[in-house]
Amino acid sequence: MIPEIGHYALILALFAALIQGTLPLAGAQRADAAWMALARPAAGIQFIFILTAFLALMHAYVTSDFSVLNVVNNSHSAKPLLYKISGVWGNHEGSMVLWMLILSLFGCAVALFGGNLPPTLRARVLAVQGLIGTGFLLFMLFTSNPFERVFPAPLDGNDLNPLLQDPGLAFHPPFLYLGYVGFSMAFSFAIAALIEGRVDAAWARWVRPWTLVAWCSLTLGIALGSWWAYYELGWGGWWFWDPVENASFMPWLAGTALLHSATVAEKRDALKSWTILLAIITFSLSLIGTFLVRSGVLTSVHTFAQDPTRGLFILGLLIIAIGGSLVLYALRAPAMKAGGLFAPISREGSLVLNNLLLMTAAATVFLGTLYPLVLDAVGGGTVSVGPPYFTATFVPLMVPMIVLMAIAPMLAWKRGDLAGAFTRLRLAAAVVVVIALGTWYLKSEGPVLAVLGLALAGWLFTGTLIEFSGRLKLFRIGMRESLRRAAHLPRATYGMTIAHAGIAIVVAGITASSAWQTEKIQVLRPGETVEVAGYIFTFEGTQELQGPNYTIERGTFQVSRDGAPIARLFPERRFYPVQGRQTTEAAIYTTWFADLYAVIGDADGEDGRVTRLYHNPLVPWIWVGAVVMAMGGAVSLSDRRHRVGAPARRRAAAASARA
Template sequence: MITELGHYALVLALVLALAQSVIPLVGAQRNLRPWMALAQPAAVGQFFLLGLSFLALVHAYVVSDFSVAAVYENSHSAQPLIYKVAAAWGNHEGSLLLWVLILGFFGALVAAFGNNLPLRLKSRVLAVQAMISTGFLVFMLLTSNPFARLGQAPLEGRQLNPMLQDPGLAFHPPMLYLGYVGLSMSFSFAIAALLEGSVDAAWARWVRPWTLLSWTTLTCGIVLGSRWAYYELGWGGWWYWDPVENASFMPWLIATALLHSAIVVEKRDSLKAWTILLAILGFAFSMLGTFLVRSGVITSVHAFAQDPARGIFILALLAIAIGGSLSLFAWRAPILKPGGFFAPISREGSLVLNNLLLAVLAATVLFGTLAPLILNVMNLGTISVGPPYFQTVFVPIAMPLVLIAAIGPFLGWKRGDLPGALQRLAAAGIAAAIAIGFAWYMADGASFMALAGMALAAWLFIGTLIEWAGRVKLGGSLGASWSRAIRLPRSAYGMTLAHAGLAVAIVGMTGSIAWKQEKVAVLHVGQSIEVGDTSYRLDDIRKVTVDNYLADRATIVASQNGQLLALLTPERRQYLVPSPPTTESAIHSNFARDVYVVVGEPDGQGGWTVRIYVEPLVLWIWLGGGLMALGGVVSLTDRRYRVGAPSKMLARKSEVAARA
């Protein structure tokens, strides 16, 4: 009964989404206030129905209702409760329902907290958002119904993919989807602005918090996914440029550019058309990621490989949504008159260059992701595009981006003083030189890219601190500096944290790539191997039973100069439902390095394959990512984002003017 209720709620949500798509849009065009006002309760009602549907699906997983096809395919009665709940979105159908639920969530947020928005703009935004929901609801009900029943209920399910039975699954996908789908809100604002033919500072103030929320959650999702891949997949790496990883990274790059571009619109009334285009492209890349994950054109542990017919449906949605929006942009963009002009050397100029580099980086990732697929479809051969391509092409483009990130905040609006900015960054330059020397000494020599990475990280981190110190005039009166620090907008602190976090993450990326050590050996109990200055001895290996799997659990003693460093217990697991064995790494972390151990297959003669990785500074990657996300959260608490612009009175005046 509850399952049918969830299905009916999904159908009703589609009906409400259709009404929300059409009636407020017509009302905005004809200036019919009651029709426009319908958007708000429709958005809230749609979210309520989608929430009801999603809870019904979760209930089916919790009670192990194997008459539901999706539950049978992705759950098992012996799974721990957390994985039964997480399995609700650990598959194509359930994740699609979560996607649409988040679409409805953002629409409901605008309806509930968008009181400062002019009614006409608000109704158009909610109508566009509902159009997106309509497309995905139709797709779900026609091809991917999460409540589809089996003719005869099996006694037991097939279980969730063992690799996904990890606490990270409970947080990584929802956080990633909040970022993905959040870009739909920026897209809806962009389309509404094109329909109105108006983009101004107030529009930029309205769109920035939604973009910032999306960027923050997308950052969290990428960081959590990277961490999950690092400890769960057992290969000792944190990023492989997998197509599905790239599918989340490309929208993040565009969202970063959009955030910076919206600042220029708000502060200087410039880059209007460029900002609108970035909002469209950000959601386009999110849609592309949806296609890659669900079309079956790629094979990945992250992907939901399905019938290609579903991919064709999503491709059609992609063509309609993005093709239509770009056509509207081509038609309406010329009426978006540019604002004030600025010199190339200025704050605006640095942000423009920042945006161009981010766009080029996204294009680079897009080419590396799609080229093998396109060549394969056209029968032109098979190629593999992996880390060597991205490290060779992506990194050199990203380097000037980091350089500019430290310089830009020291340049004035409209016209800047580059020599003066560089003079104020002298300490950052000295720090970069010290970082090069220290890295060279500690590693007994290093590659150019490793030294450049450490130098850029020091440059950006110290430059960010100097910029903050300049804002509060640190070095003068301590009381006056404290007063300025308290009054400093939270968005300024958010920028400081985000830039500092990027610098910290660069340290981790550089160290883990440049100075990583690894060794693979077959060990019998009591035997040891040496990696660097550390000895690793296989002390014991025994069988254990835990929840819904059996495991061979090894005990490996790591020691330095006869002193115990760590006891590591990696596992080789076999789940109760027949599936390939999986590995569970054991990691000993500190700020200097990770010791990462994986136990593999036995050799049949009493020996076990043991893989050991020494990962210098890798922990800094996630610390930096966490700082960046914290910066986004701090910025979101800025009062200017909560109040919005303009005030309610100005919004009413706008409506009166529209009716006149």
């Protein structure tokens, strides 16, 4: 019965979304307060029923109800509870439910907390959200129904892909989707503004918190995803430029650009049309990422051929959402009034440059991701666009970007003082020289790019600190006074400083781990040792153990340095009999300055084992930096300017009504 309740809840949610997407839009157009007022309850109802459906599906997974086809295909009674729960979104249909849950959560949040939005704008924003929801609920109910039943019900399920049975992968889709779907808010605001024909500084402020939430979540989601790839795939790498990773990275790049251009729109009433376009592009990239790349419509022509309705439906939705919004933009954007003027060398100018670099980077990733897929889909043969392409195109774009990131915050709005900024950055320049020479001394064999990368990280980190201390007038006005200034700085300023420092940490981690990774692959017999970057790994043999739904071969390594024991590592290979698949579990010991990373492979037929051992310098910094960046976003989100309420006169009216 519970699966049927979930199914019906989805249908009710569809009708709520349909009402939310049509009547308020028409109401706003013909100035009908009653129709506009439908938007908020409809958004609430949509959320409640999708939550009901989500919980019903989760109930089916947790109790292993194999009368639900989706559970049969993706779960097994012997699976640990955590992966029964994460199995809900570990497959196409279930991930759509999660996608919709988050979409309706955002809609519901606007309905609840959007009291400070003008009613027409709010009605239109919610209506656009309702239309997106309608499209995807139709898609779910007719082509990817999670509540399809089977009779007679099989006695057990087919299990979840073992690669997905991992805590890292259990938790990263929710974050990733919060990010992807969060950008739907920016999109809805943009479309609403285009329909309304009115974009101003106030609009930019209203849309900002939603963009920030999405950006923070996406940052965390990408970081979790790459962390998973790092320890689960067992190749010592953390980013492979594969389509699934790029699918999350493109909206992140565009979203970062959006976050910055929206600041200009808010503070200076400029770049408004561009900000709107960015909002459309960011969400379009999210959609393309989720549905074109992840769904496998393009990655595998065969899945498309097997189920053409699903693929055609997705293509149709994408064409309506992306094409429609771009047409609307083309019609309405020229009528927008240009805002404040600024000189090329100014905060605005540097943010324009930032946007150009970010969007060019997003475009190169887009090309490298979709070109091979499209070529393959139209029968043009298989080409492989691998890391060399991305390194060759992406790195040259990011170098000026990072140089700029230290300078831009020091430039004033409207007209900046470049010479003054450089004077203040003398210390950062000194740090660059010291780091470059120090790195050169330690790693005289290079590579030059790595020296450059570390120097850039130092430049950005120092530059960010100098900018921050400049705001506090540190060492110029006495400690007490500086602290007082620090207490009064807007949270958004703190957010920027923290996020930029996070980037510096990430850059250092990326550079060092890609340039100076040590990899040793060999067959080891128990008792044999290998030296990896100064650490001695002693292989002590393997043993066999039993997991809840898999068998384990566990190897043991004793790691020591200069005779002193450092750690014991237990890499595993797991065999999942239901799906007949094997996974590797790397063993990682981190010193926070480097990771020691061990993987065991096949036996050589005797007692030897293929083993892969890595020393990855600074690799934990990548994830530490990403978390710092997301924290910066969260701090910025708490800025008091996001808490401006509804017009004062209305509150006064309400007060007098109560009196």
